[in-house]
Amino acid sequence: MDNMDLFPLMLSFQVAFIASIIGLIIGLPIAWLLGKSKGRWVEVVDSLLTLPMILPPTVLGYYLLVLLGRNSVIGQFFESLGLPLIFTIRGVIIAATVVSIPYFIKTARTAIEGVSKDLLDVARVLGRNEVEIFFHVILPNAWRGITAGIVLMFARALGDFGTTLMVAGSIPGVTMTMPIAIYNAMLAGEQGKANTLVLIMTITAFIVLIAINLLNRKVWSDQR
Structure with a gap:
């Protein structure tokens, strides 16, 4: 593959x-809120996400x-800043984030809900607030599930x-x-190029599945 052929590979990664x-920054607080909240609205929000x-x-x-798009309020705002979203690298990132973040939220929420409620209750009895509990109790106990969510995302x-x-x-x-x-x-009949890219994608997916399986196995062994 020449330098131009390597562009899709580098861009995708x-x-x-x-x-x-971006998904970690946005999705982790959402997963935490969903994991610790009760009520019908929680499932409605989860369904929307x-x-x-x-x-x-x-x-x-x-x-x-x-x-x-250029006719929307958001699109026009970014256009005025000289930062169009559609048909740009920014559009690629937005699309990738939107399609992948639900996988992280679902996985991270499950991991957070799996943290022992006894540990949370003890932390509250000791006077810890919810933010301290998140960083000092939830993250140390749910990090493997959260990591699996990041890999899946x-x-x-x-x-x-x-x-x-x-x-x-x-x-x-560009995109x-x-x-x-x-x-x-x-479409262009470039079978060799297609084979190379497909092989790279397949190997990457296989590595991802192995990583997720190893993390999940460790999570289950820690919970026993």
Whole structure:
């Protein structure tokens, strides 16, 4: 592969990394709030956050286009700042974050809910506030599940195709990620290039699954 052919590979890993950081910053507080809250509204919010996992990529991409396009309030605001969102690297990152963050929230919430309530009660009896409990009790006990969520989120962001294509297009050297490059290579009859990119994606997915399985096994062994 020449330098230009390497661009989709580097872009995909860069986008997945940035999307994972954004997802961690946004998703961890949400997972914590959902994990410690009770009531019907919690499941309603959880259902809304899970929608990107269920909606077809074209539908999700359409919603993002309407929300972030040049005719929207958000889109016009960023246009005025000289930072257009649609058909840019920013659009790729937004699409990757939106499609992947639900996987992290669901996994992290499960890990947080798995922390022993006895430990939480003891911390409260000792006078710890909720923020202190989060950092000193929840994170040390749920970090493996949270890490598994980060890995899963990274893999999902790395492999997104439909939503990214809708929001950012397929601009060579700008927004062409690996899944889009594979699609274009197949359309152009470039079988060798497609095989290489598919192999990289497959190996990455396999490594991700191994990492998640190892983390989950450690979580279960710690809970026994």
